[in-house]
Amino acid sequence: MSVLNVTRKRRRGRRGEQPMVPDAEFSSYYGKPVINSPVWSVPDVPGYLFLGGLAGLSSLLAAGSDLTGRDALGKVGKLGAFGAGVLSLVGLVHDLGRPMRFLHMLRVLKVTSPMSVGSWLLSGYVPLAGVAAATTVTGRLPRIGALATAGSALLGPAVAAYTATLLSDTAVPAWHDGYREMPFVFVGSGATAAGGLGLLAAPIAQMSPARNLALLGVGLELAMFRRMRTRLGMVAEAYDTGKAAKYVKAGQALSALGAVGAVVGRRNRIACALSGVALLAASAATRWGVFHAGMISSEDPKYTVVPQRERIRKRRGDKEF
Amino acid sequence: MARLTEKTVDPASEAGYVDHPRRMGFFTDTSVCIGCKACEVACKEWNAIPEDSGPLTGMSYDNTAGLGANTWRHVAFIEQRKPMAYQEPGVDHRDIDGLALAEQGFSVSEAAEEFRWLMASDVCKHCTHAACLDVCPTGSLFRTEFGTVVVQEDICNGCGYCVPACPYGVIDRRADDGRAWKCTLCYDRLGVGQEPACAKACPTESIQFGPLDELRERAARRVEQLRADGVTDARLYGADPDDGVGGDGAFFLLLDEPEVYGLPPDPVVTTRDLSAMWRRAGAAALLAVAGAVAAFALGGSR
Ligand code: SF4
Numbered sequence: 366m367s368v369l370n371v372t373r374k375r376r377r378g379r380r381g382e383q384p385m386v387p388d389a390e391f392s393s394y395y396g397k398p399v400i401n402s403p404v405w406s407v408p409d410v411p412g413y414l415f416l417g418g419l420a421g422l423s424s425l426l427a428a429g430s431d432l433t434g435r436d437a438l439g440k441v442g443k444l445g446a447f448g449a450g451v452l453s454l455v456g457l458v459h460d461l462g463r464p465m466r467f468l469h470m471l472r473v474l475k476v477t478s479p480m481s482v483g484s485w486l487l488s489g490y491v492p493l494a495g496v497a498a499a500t501t502v503t504g505r506l507p508r509i510g511a512l513a514t515a516g517s518a519l520l521g522p523a524v525a526a527y528t529a530t531l532l533s534d535t536a537v538p539a540w541h542d543g544y545r546e547m548p549f550v551f552v553g554s555g556a557t558a559a560g561g562l563g564l565l566a567a568p569i570a571q572m573s574p575a576r577n578l579a580l581l582g583v584g585l586e587l588a589m590f591r592r593m594r595t596r597l598g599m600v601a602e603a604y605d606t607g608k609a610a611k612y613v614k615a616g617q618a619l620s621a622l623g624a625v626g627a628v629v630g631r632r633n634r635i636a637c638a639l640s641g642v643a644l645l646a647a648s649a650a651t652r653w654g655v656f657h658a659g660m661i662s663s664e665d666p667k668y669t670v671v672p673q674r675e676r677i678r679k680r681r682g683d684k685e686f
Numbered sequence: 687m688a689r690l691t692e693k694t695v696d697p698a699s700e701a702g703y704v705d706h707p708r709r710m711g712f713f714t715d716t717s718v719c720i721g722c723k724a725c726e727v728a729c730k731e732w733n734a735i736p737e738d739s740g741p742l743t744g745m746s747y748d749n750t751a752g753l754g755a756n757t758w759r760h761v762a763f764i765e766q767r768k769p770m771a772y773q774e775p776g777v778d779h780r781d782i783d784g785l786a787l788a789e790q791g792f793s794v795s796e797a798a799e800e801f802r803w804l805m806a807s808d809v810c811k812h813c814t815h816a817a818c819l820d821v822c823p824t825g826s827l828f829r830t831e832f833g834t835v836v837v838q839e840d841i842c843n844g845c846g847y848c849v850p851a852c853p854y855g856v857i858d859r860r861a862d863d864g865r866a867w868k869c870t871l872c873y874d875r876l877g878v879g880q881e882p883a884c885a886k887a888c889p890t891e892s893i894q895f896g897p898l899d900e901l902r903e904r905a906a907r908r909v910e911q912l913r914a915d916g917v918t919d920a921r922l923y924g925a926d927p928d929d930g931v932g933g934d935g936a937f938f939l940l941l942d943e944p945e946v947y948g949l950p951p952d953p954v955v956t957t958r959d960l961s962a963m964w965r966r967a968g969a970a971a972l973l974a975v976a977g978a979v980a981a982f983a984l985g986g987s988r
Contacts, residue, residue, distance in 0.1 A: 394762060394948030395745045397752055401855040404846040425978035433982055462844015462864025469824040469843045476964075477957050480847045481823035522971035530967045534821060534956050535850040541956055544963045548970035556977055577981035585977070663850060670945045673952035 391674060393666040400536045402663040409460035411656040414528045415649045416453035417487075418555025419562065420446045421525030424494060426559050426578060428518035431511065435571040438563055439514075440501050445562045446517060447498035450491040450524070457487070479531040483524075490524050493517040525555040532659060538669060539603040539662035540655075546593035549585060550655070554648045556582025557620060561644025564627055564637045572637060576627045579644050583620045586651065590617075599671055603662035604654065612654030619647035695932055697814050701829035709833035710876060712885065712893060712936035713901040714807055716947075717912060717920060719892040721747060721805035725759040728887035732872065733758065736860075746803075752948065753808055755858040758869040759884050762947050764804040806947050807884070807893060810835070810856045810869035811924055812935030815955040818848035818857050818868075826866075833898070833935055834871040842866050853931065853953035871936070898935060909939055917941065923949065930954030 393399070403410075427442030429435075458467045470484035493516040500510025529551040533544035540547070556578050563575020590613075594601040604613055623643035630636020662668040698706040729735065738756035743749050746763035753760045812834045819827040819835050826841035827848060837857075844864040848857045857868040872882035880886075885895035894901060905922055912920035919941045924934030930953050944951045 392943055392946045394752075394764070394946065395743075397948055399855055399945070399948060399950050400853065401754070401849050401858050403850040404859045422974060422978070425974060426981075429978055429982045460846070462846065462859050462866075463842070466824075466841075466843035469826070469841055470845070472841070473823075473825040475820075475823065475825070477820040477960060478823045478847065479963075480821065480845055484823060522974040523967075525974060526967040526971040529970070530960075530963045533963050534960055535847075536817065536853040536953075536956050537850045540850075541959070544959060545966055548963075548967040549973065552970040552974045552977075556974065560981075573985060574981045577984045578978060581977045581981060585973070659850075666945070666948075669950055673950055674945075677952050 391667055391670045393670060397666065398664050399666045399669040400663050402660060403535070403537065404462075405460055405656075407653070407656070409456040411649075411653045413453045413456035413460070414532075414551070414652040414656065415554075415558065416449040416456065417528050418525045418551055418648060418652075419558040419645075420449035420453060420490075420494065421521035421523070422552075422555040422559030422578065422582070423449065423562060424490075424497075424514075424517040424521030424524075426563060426575060427497065428514050429574060430571070431514055433574075435567075435574070436501075438567040438571040438575060441563055441566040442559070443494070443498040443501050443514065443517075445559065445566075446521065447491070447494040450487065450494045454487050454491055457484070479527055479534050483527050483531060486520060486523055486527060490517060490520040493520065522552070525552050532655070535659075536669075537659045537663045538600045538672065539597070539609075539658040542597050542600050542672070543593045545596065546589045547655075549589040550593060550651070553582045553584070553586030553589060554651045557586060557623075557644050558582075558648035560627075561623060561641040561648065563641070564644065565641030566638075569632075569634050569637060572631075575641075576631065576637075579627055579641075580624055583624045583644070583647075587617065587620065590651075600662060600668050603658040603665075603668060606661050607657065609654050609658035609661055612650045612657060616647045616650035616654055619643045619650060623647055695814050695927070697816075697829055697833045697935075698831055703831050706831040706833075708897040708899070709935065710871065710896065711812060711833075711898040711901055711934075712809060712871070712882070712895055713905050713939070714809065714936065715892050715894065715905070715908060715939045716804065716806035717892075717908075717917065717939055717941060718890045719761070719805040719807055720890055721761055721763055721803075722889060723761050724887040724889060725807050725884035725893055726750065726757070726761055728883040729759040729869075732875070732883035733870070735867075736862075753810070753854075753856045753858075753868075755860040755867040758809065758867075760808045762804070762806045762808060764806075764942070764946060766802050766804065766942075767800050768802050769800055802941075804941055804947070806938065806940065807888075808947070808949070809884070809936050810871070811854055811931070811937070812869075812871055813955065814927065814932030814935065815957070816931070817851040817853060817955045817957055818866075820955070820957040820960075821847045821851040823847060830873055830876075832871070832873075832876055834873065834876075835935075836870045836873050837866055837868060839865055839867075851956055853950055853955065855948075869936075901937075905937065905939060912939075930958065 423442045423446035427439045430439030458464050475481040493513045496513035500506050526548045529547035532540040560575045560579025623640045626640030735756050748763045750757045816835045826838045842865040859866050881895045885893045909920050923940050924937035927933035
């Protein structure tokens with residue numbers, strides 16, 4: 366008869382840096398999660414986030430290169446955009462419970478479903494990126510190639526940004542509650558990756574826009590990530606836990622390393638390439654970190670219950686005074 | 687989104703039905719649940735849901751653990767060292783096993799007063815503003831003429847988006863078949879004027895089925911009566927059309943905080959913030975263009 370009181374009450378540890386949420390006791394049903402965890406798998410989904418960002422920003426880099434006569438950098442951007450776009454689509458389809466039914470995505474267009482919007486976006490974007498890449502490689506149909514490059518540069522930013530909405534439009538606390546900053550983190554991360562690809566594969570004489578893009582990306586990503594964590598309050602803990610913490614930290618370290626390397630080693634081809642690899646890896650690590658933080662925050666009921674309790678408490682307080 | 691601020695929303699009309707039946711739902715009064723699990727069994731039988739029982743969980747009498755692709759009714763069992771607020775003299779067993787209890791070192795009155803057992807049959811809430819339905823990219827999830835939310839299994843491609851979108855942890859994907867499944871409020875039975883299998887099987891009328899407005903009235907009376915009888919813990923959950931999901935089509939009378947039963951205390955449909963999310967994504971996309979322009983404008987020697 367000793368285990369009658371099974372309703373788990375837990376006390377959160379004191380965390381001086383988070384005054385937003387006071388120590389909270391909370392109840393749960395045998396410590397079971399309140400929401401169901403995403404059934405999305407690794408590497409499909411974090412890979413899809415990473416590749417979407419890489420593709421979208423690479424298209425911008427390619428269009429800029431064409432406009433400024435950097436054909437080698439343009440080629441890298443177009444090939445990178447198409448390759449990443451295709452792979453990201455493959456990740457999306459492979460993760461479906463019924464991959465053969467992918468085309469059901471195109472039965473309807475629903476703005477309330479970022480997955481629907483994204484499927485349509487990718488269905489338009491990937492062929493455009495393909496035409497842009499093919500015309501550059503073959504040198505044929507330059508006019509059509511220019512149009513396709515412009516088209517993919519138009520859709521590219523949307524491809525890079527919508528995946529943030531896709532994650533945020535769920536009940537997963539670490540994703541939903543970060544919806545204000547997440548698109549900026551993702552776009553920044555995409556710029557880091559696309560710039561990294563340019564540093565890795567473009568000739569050194571045409572590299573500077575890629576370096577600039579990567580530096581801007583790293584800056585945006587780090588700044589917005591910080592802001593997101595502040596806003597998340599106690600939910601930010603999910604980003605400091607387990608696998609999420611490892612990937613997030615790795616992402617930040619690689620970003621810093623790649624950025625410094627890209628500047629200091631700018632005259633050295635090998636240093637540039639290594640920096641590019643670090644930046645690509647940084648972008649991927651950030652996506653993996655965000656993905657795992659979501660998983661962690663959905664598996665532990667405290668991330669759902671404590672902020673919701675706090676919301677109720679505030680609402681009641683507002684009414685009383 | 688503007689529609690969320692309206693007070694009384696009729697989801698079937700909102701979905702475009704013109705001449706539709708009344709909105710149907712469940713009122714689950716957990717104060718009379720006896721934990722017999724007839725609802726779980728009836729649901730499995732009627733809907734031909736695959737078996738999914740694992741090893742014993744050690745969570746009181748609960749061995750289904752929670753709602754999921756293969757559990758559409760779930761009976762929660764919570765054992766608490768709290769006094770029962772009110773007890774019918776007729777169900778008092780003190781004259782029967784007093785000696786046995788005394789031998790175990792318990793005084794009878796103590797044992798009777800310091801233990802209560804909460805049982806509650808959980809189910810899909812058939813939200814007025816249903817996140818699962820909003821985020822479904824194929825249109826597989828749809829709103830029926832009864833105002834309920836149902837998956838069309840011939841359309842679902844198993845993208846899994848509805849799973850983390852649901853604020854209650856209801857819908858889930860079957861590992862073997864790859865598609866999302868949940869309670870249909872027995873759409874097939876409703877169509878021919880039958881009540882859902884769980885409600886039909888419930889021996890204590892803990893699960894009540896009917897037009898939602900009637901259920902809400904009945905529930906309001908019931909909670910008032912319980913409170914008057916001294917059950918001060920009694921409260922309704924999901925009955926308020928002003929809550930974060932616009933009210934549940936399946937709502938509850940609970941005897942403790944919702945999270946004690948594994949329910950979110952203040953659920954919000956995630957798509958409430960969607961227009962703000964899209965605006966943010968749009969701004970980020972524009973910033974990406976600006977960043978690219980800057981990357982070329984800034985130049986650099988190499
Ligand atoms: S409870 Fe979950 S699965 Fe049921 S209608 Fe609401 S969002 Fe959909």
